[in-house]
Amino acid sequence: MTLLEFCEDDEYSPDYGTIVLRDVYRDKTLPALDNKLLGEHGTQTVSGTVATAGDGWLHATADHFCQAIRCEAHDGPPEVRLGDWEDIVESPFHSRSGTAGLGWLTGGSLSQELSLGAKGFYRVRMCRKPAEAGEEGDVWLFQFWPREVLEAPRWLKRTRPAIHREEPGWREVLGYEVIEVSWYFTLVGMLRPDGWLDEPLTGEQPSESVCAQLGVDPPRTRRDGIPLLVAAGLLVEDGKGGYEAGKPRRATEVLDLPDEQAKRIDAAAVRAVYVWLAADLVNVAAWSNPAHVRDLAELLAVPEETIEPLLAYAVSDKLIHREDGAITALPPRPQPTRPVRMRVKTVRRDEPATVAGSPPKAGFVSGDGTVVVWRAGEPVVLGRVESEYRYRAFETLAGIYVAGSGEQGQLIDWTGAAIEVPVDLGILPVRSVDGRYLAGVQTHVGRQTWDQVHVFDVAAKEVWSLPKSEKLTRSVLGIHDGSVYFTTTSGYQTRTASRWTPGQEPVDLASSLHQLDPLSGAQVREEAGAATVFTASGERRELPEPHRWRFVPGGALMHSSGYEPPAVEVLDLDAGTTAEYPLPEGCDASGGPSTSPIWETPDTLVFSQPNRGSTRRVVRWHLERNAFEHFDLPETAGYRPFLIEPILAGQPDAPGRRPGGDDPEQLSDQVQR
Incomplete structure (x- = not known):
């Protein structure tokens, strides 16, 4: 048989432990199958012991963040090489588009695509083995070939266990903090600071009844939790003065627990044993519709004695229906409906009014990536960024830079040309206040x-x-005064701050740095375990609740936001006083990636107002006089546009960059000169 096409990813990183391959849908696709159980979320189950597939989707179980995957399209069934793989399973696969690609469980896809050849039914063989010695994760091979005759999924080879150890339930009984102490001894390389074991337990703790039944006093510190873990069988002495993992019995076999808690623990124990194999079972049932019990051991490649307890679990968890020697898959259980609450809006007497104002100083990026600026008072499309994930945009001397996630950012220059920046600056870049440097x-x-x-x-x-x-x-x-400030984390929350002037070696700073005001150079440093503000002139100011405050450009003030109702609080560092300023209703003060407020000048802060019926209105707050303006972006802004952060200092308004500009090519010439 002939290999038609392939695609590879040697460092695929799955989310939620699941490798995902989906149809890549175009304008014309086949309709979904009538059997809704074969939809990606058509049943209650997960991705199975190895992998499962259905109507336009394939899920595979991954136990490491790095996986090597090769996908192949063939014109017929390729040779089965049992000796090359630990686990092999085959399944039907329905392609509604004729093209498939790797993606993520939470949405999105990689750029590589695999052309299967046509729309319709396929057989897919999913093979897994561990990576080479010294490498992490697993190696996978997904092979597709046309197959109109549907045969149930079949596991050709299993090496790893199909059923797992039961969950003994001690985490629910002892609480997370005590269980974390067991990980301190049993998880290799788990770093903790000196004295961690002797710190007090502050969160969820075992009840006095549980401690009494185990014959141990209630713990006060993490170290006090060790006797509890030994009594429960979670830890045993290793003969070297330490501890290693034990083999605990189920908590309900050791303790007398409340009925409801005991039922939860017993149900969770059985679920942990069969949940992955039950997903295989449900996938067989969904494709067979129904599947016969007599065939299950052979199809699933498990011993006959495994089938009855597996079926008992799947029936009790309402994953399947069993009748007359056959099973059918069941759809997901309906989620309980919440009562509808009447929302009563309270009118805030202190809610400030807004007046019509000017457009955003540097423009905005629309929901589809279009970059819009204002010229002679009118919105003008400067260009478009071809990126699926966009979160921040900066005005620079050369144009508008739009940062992306998982790919390099793009610069739309003042002539409208899209220029890919030669290096990847990540999802959280910074810019110098004069607009010249990005880092x-x-x-x-x-x-x-x-x-x-x-x-x-x-x-x-x-x-x-x-x-x-x-x-x-x-x-x-x-970036301040031509130098980049960055931190390096090593060990357990050890942060080193450094200043780097390009062309020179980085210089480590004396204390850890948490914030920098790029306009003034003011800093928030950590000294003697406390956060201290160092102003531009070098004066020290104590900073209570350091994670709450952010610099106002200029470094003399700091601000924080409240959400219900929206408000901004301002801290005057010299006076040591704070003042709260209510915002118009609906302003988004949360600091989210695409709707976070931006400083247009050291005195004006601009908010999106998506929570008042429109995602396109922006509100400008003049801090010094506590006045508000509003401006409605044009309809081309689309869903969730975000504002471009203007240049704050160091450059006069340039033609083509700010409202009222003339010719963008003049600015390009100025930059080149």
């Missing part, structure tokens, strides 16, 4: 995880980069 951290998660700090000069088109680091350790705080 960020490129991250790579895979078998060899690393990060790298980059700086890009948008005027000279020059790039500087630090060496790659092992693991993900660095984050950029800001």
Whole structure:
């Protein structure tokens, strides 16, 4: 048989432990199958012991964040090589589009696609084995070939267990903090600071009744939890002064527990044993509709004695219906409906009024990636960013930079040309206040995880980069006076702050840095375990609740936001006083990726107002005089547009960049000169 096409990803990172391959839908697709149980969420089950497939989807179970996957399209069944793989399963697959691609459980897809050849039914063989020694995760092969005659899913080879150990239920009984103590001894490489075991237990703790039945005093510190874990059988002494994992009995066999709690623990214990194999069973039943009990052991490649307890669990959990030696899959259980609450709106007497104002100073990025700026008082489309995940945009000397997630950002220059920035600045880049420099951290998660700090000069088109680091350790705080400030995390929450001037070696700072005001250079540092503000002139100010406050550009004030009702609180660092300013109803003060407020000038903060019936209205707040304006973006803004952060200082208004500009090419010429 002939291999028609293939695609590969050696470092696929699944979310929620599930590899996902889906149909890539175009304008014309086949309708969904009449059998709704074959839909991606047509049953109550998960992805199975190895993998399952259905109407336009394939799910595979992954136990590591890094997986190597190869997908192949054939014109007929390829050779089965049992000796090359630990686990092999075959299943029908219905393609409504004739094209498939890897994606994620929560949505989205990778750029690579696999053309299967045509729409219709296929057989897919899903093979799994561990990666080579020294590598992480598993290696997968998904092979597709046309097959109009439907045969039930069949497991050709199993090496890993089809059923698992039961969950003994001690986490529910002892609480998370005590169970965490067992992980301290049993999970290799679990880092904790010195003295961690002697810290007090502050969260969920075992009841006095449980402690009495185990013959141990109620714990006060984490170390006090060790006798409880030994009595429960979760830990045993290793003969070297430490502890190792034990083999505990089910909590309900050791303790006299309340009836409802005991029922939950017993049900969870059985579920842990059969839940993955039950997903295989349901997938067989959905494709067979019905499946015969006599065939199940052979199809699932499990011993005959496994089938009856498996069926008993699946029936009790309402995953299948069993009748006359046959089983059928059941749809998901309906979710309980919540009573509808009457929402009574309270009119805030102190809610400020708004007046009509000017458009956003630097423009906005629409829901479909269109970049819009204002010229001579009118909105003008500057260009469009071809990226599925966009969150932030900056005005720069050379144009509008739009940051993406999982891909390099794009610069729409003042002529409207889309320019891919030569380095990946990550999802949280920073910009110098004069609009000349961008900096960020490129991250790579895979078998060899690393990060790298980059700086890009948008005027000279020059790039500087630090060496790659092992693991993900660095984050950029800001750019001030030509230097990039970043932190490096190592060990257990140990943060080192550094200042890096491109062309020179980074310099480590004396204390950990949490915030930087790029306009003034004011900083929030950690000294003697407390957060301290160092103003631009070097004066020190104590900062209570440091994670709450953010600098107002200029460094003399800090601000924080409230949500219900929306308000901004401002801290005057010199006076040591705070003042609260109510916002118009519906302003989004949450700081979310696409609707977070932005500073247009050191005195004006602009909010989106999506919670008042329109995602397109923005509200401008003038801090000094506590006055508000509103502006409605044009309909082209689409769903969830976000504002472009303007240049704050260092450059006069330039033609083509700010409202009333003339010719964008003039600015391009100025930058080149």
